[in-house]
Amino acid sequence: MDIPKDPFILLSFINLKLRDEYNSLEDLCLDLQLNKEELCQKLEAAGFEYQESQKQFR
DSSP: OOOOSSHHHHHHHHHHHHHHTOSSHHHHHHHHTOOHHHHHHHHHHTTOOEETTTTEEO
């Protein structure tokens, strides 16, 4: 699946999917065939960190 390239749009896209469709980041990455480490690195480079307890990047 093509995901947004812009980190801020990517943040919104991933958080929306996590809130509405998936129980975990792992489930999202498996279903969308995304590399979890690469996804986290892209968002971390923009200053966002995954908060597992809140199930979202902040």
